[in-house]
Amino acid sequence: MNAETVERAPRRYGMVIDLDRCSGCGACMVACSAENNVPPAHPQATERTGITLLRVVQVKDAASRGVAFIPMMCQQCGDDTPCMTVCPQQAVEVDKLTGVVEQMPQRCLGCRYCMTACPFQARFFNWWDPEWPAGMETTLNPGAAPRMRGVVEKCDFCQSRMHAAEDKAAMEGSREFEYTPACVEACPTRAIVFGDLNDPESDVSRQARNSFRFLERLGTGPKVYYRSRRPWLRTLASRVGAPPKKENGNG
């Protein structure tokens, strides 16, 4: 698709996550796995070789005795996306019409260069053949293709939902559509807001103005924003923490 064939203005999808609202219930993780046909963990999988496109991370602050939960997923870097430039297969592309960093498993060799280049470690690898317990295949989401062994995957703001919404709008003769990613829909505290950052009137744009991003100084321009009133949480985003007592933390 090139710019001439597109009638609507390019969007820049982004998210704002209110950390003060997140209760760490993990509903977003479950919804994400179900929506994206993530297979159950392989019997030999460790806590570091599972596939969790969205992880809820627990953080603590000793001084204020504060606890918070941070949903982490692909931060959808917008500028000099580190994973995109290193991919030898052009399996990673930033969609010019939505700003979403897309992952195309069909092209992926599985060299895992994108995984090592990602400063957020938000990319996951299919270490084994995906297998579902008997009968569970029938519950798979027909909109999201399961990934084969040996390829990388990550959060793509539920492209399956976007395509479904786009198709529905097209059937009705329109090019305008709205959609909501699974995690946003599943969050019981409405901690996640999703929308077009290019639209100054959108909720996501307004909330993004008073928020912060992780690893902002790396200059990769993430489109996932976080909000909190707690000062320690706001400064956490650019701080190296003390090594966790137990390796692997709570990821």
Added chain:
Amino acid sequence: MELTQPHSHNPASEIARQKRAEVVGGGHSFGSMTDKIAAIVLTSKTPIGWFAGFGLAFTLMALGLGSIGALLFLGTGVWGVNVPVGWGFAIINFVWWIGIGHAGTLISAILLLLRQQWRMSISRFAEAMTLFAVACALLFPILHTGRPWLAAYWLLPYPNTMALMPQFRSPLLWDVFAVSTYGTVSLLFWYVGLIPDFGNLRDKAKGFARYIYGFLSLGWRGSAIHWHRYETASLLLAGLATPLVLSVHTVVSFDFSVSVIPGWHATIFPPYFVAGAIYSGFAMVLTIAIPLRKFYGLEDFITMRHLQNMAKVMLATGLIVAYGYAMEAFYGWYSANQYERYMIWNRMTGPYWWAYAALIFCNGLMPQTLWFKKLRSNVSFLFFMSIIVNIGMWLERFVIVVTSLHRDFLPSSWGMYVPTVFDWALFVGTIGLFSTLLFLFIRFLPMIAIFEMRTILPATKEPSPEGTAVQS
């Protein structure tokens, strides 16, 4: 030709004779030297030690093949790689083997251009070692991918109308160009160098081997025009190979340095990697040369001067590598970047401190012993040092790959890397493959360039007692 004075009355000639004597000893004539080297190949009695060594190497290779089978059938999950440490043994071993593959071309190309005569007896097997090391190295990036059956041809830069693959900004693709060019030029260089010796073996061999060496010698008859073309081809290939010695590891270092990960994102990487590669390459040449000369009684051809010179190259490149370590630590502090600072601190005091400490011991402290001539002249010590350097350089790649990835930016994604039995089996398997190829090479091809060695025999340039100069 003008007759020269007998050498005993000419001081310059006397010095030249002494210098040559150091790179070839034992008072060999053309015939005795040719026979001695060719006999290793042409003998019908293969030493029992060869069978023992080959058997061991082949067993190790089979172990590696088993590991590859498990990898292909079960998936990358059999390895120890995980989410923060997405690159593990495969990349460590790839860089290690490629580094080892540097010495051959350096010895045969750069030292040829610099007219270093001491290169002659070690250049042939150093080149062979380069080729085998590159073959081992090439296994890793392909097996490392999740879908090796596609990687083998998807990475080739064939023209495609979709303009999709390959993506030229990726350093991984630069690797494909760098390593394949290096491999090709090294193979050509090695083969061209072998042609005159194939002719030699063809003339000496009996039976079926005669036809094989005859085929391989490509019709070599040793005429003046053949020698002329041989010299031209050697020089051209040396000219081509010289920049490649520097470019290969420079490009390999880009895999790391273009990334944003602390510990990888460093401009010092290219020279630091190239020096490290030459360092480990010479160490591996010593590791092979010392037992070889002992086993086959080649002390006259691989003399103490060769061993000492290689030790000096190791000392020089070892110092550059040590400087690299010092600079990494200095810039970790001087950058005032908290991630860089934490990276170097974590390397020194984190869970992998033992690897960093062992690395500094092997590559920083131990090479300093090579300042002493007494130790440089001790063959057993040199062999021990070469093993230490090989271990040190492997640890360097381990430290760079693992300690940079396992704790990068966000503590929530930190983790540990523990290689599995399949990782080890594949690594050991490539050592087996390397040794197997080397054993076959020693048995079937002349490991020392016979015709080149003739040019440095005293008889070549010294006048005969009757006063007639002998031409090479």
